[in-house]
Amino acid sequence: xxTMKRRKYFSFIFSVIIICLFPTxxxxxxxxxxxxxxxxxxxxxxNSPYSGYKKFLVEIDKVSSQENLYIISNFNNxxxxxxxxxxxxxxxxxxxxxxxSSVFINGSGxxxxxxxxxxxxxxxxxxxIVLEFFARFTR
Numbered sequence: 001x002x003t004m005k006r007r008k009y010f011s012f013i014f015s016v017i018i019i020c021l022f023p024t025x026x027x028x029x030x031x032x033x034x035x036x037x038x039x040x041x042x043x044x045x046x047n048s049p050y051s052g053y054k055k056f057l058v059e060i061d062k063v064s065s066q067e068n069l070y071i072i073s074n075f076n077n078x079x080x081x082x083x084x085x086x087x088x089x090x091x092x093x094x095x096x097x098x099x100x101s102s103v104f105i106n107g108s109g110x111x112x113x114x115x116x117x118x119x120x121x122x123x124x125x126x127x128x129i130v131l132e133f134f135a136r137f138t139r
Contacts (some may be wrong), residue, residue, distance in 0.1 A: 035115040035139070037062065038070055038088070042118070042137035046077070050131045056138060075100065076121075076124060076133065095122060102126065109137070 038060050046054045055078045063069040063085070070093070082096035084105060093109040107122020118137040123130050129137045 033116070038093075038111065038115055038118075040137045040139055044077075044135055044137050046133055046135040048131060048133045060137075076103075076105065076122075076135075078103070093118060093120075107133075109135075 008083060009052050011109055018123075029043045037064050042059060042060065044054075044056050045059045046056070054077055056074065058075060059073045059107050061071045061073070068088045070086050070088060071083050072086055075082070075084050075095075076082050082100045084095055084100055086095050086109075087095040088111070091111045091113075091129050092122040093111060095105055095107050104125040105121075105122055106125075109120035109122075116139050120133070120135040120137070122135070123132050124132075
């Protein structure tokens with residue numbers, strides 16, 4: 001009889017420990033994801049005094065023949081078929097005089113250490129007006 005009570009007691013304790021550890025383990029995996037490079041899909045939150053707040057998706061791909069060159073699709077929410085090139089130096093992505101949909105784009109973005117966040121400041125120039133933007137890419 002005592003053996004039966006001990007088994008139930010140990011079984012109960014074991015179950016409580018497993019239940020307590022399971023959610024903690026799942027959260028650590030979500031937050032602790034390590035990215036090997038910048039390639040992938042990002043959620044973009046963009047803000048400008050001219051166009052207000054926008055949220056959309058962008059994708060970053062590596063140019064295979066260039067070590068520090070990336071392609072960014074749907075930059076400034078100009079369409080999935082539109083893209084520009086960005087050069088990576090240390091922790092900064094730079095866009096210099098790129099044209100998408102007849103709009104010149106210049107700017108730079110700081111890449112965080114975990115490669116999951118890029119904070120951009122850039123300008124667009126359509127020939128009539130220069131607009132300033134702040135955007136955050138996250139994944």
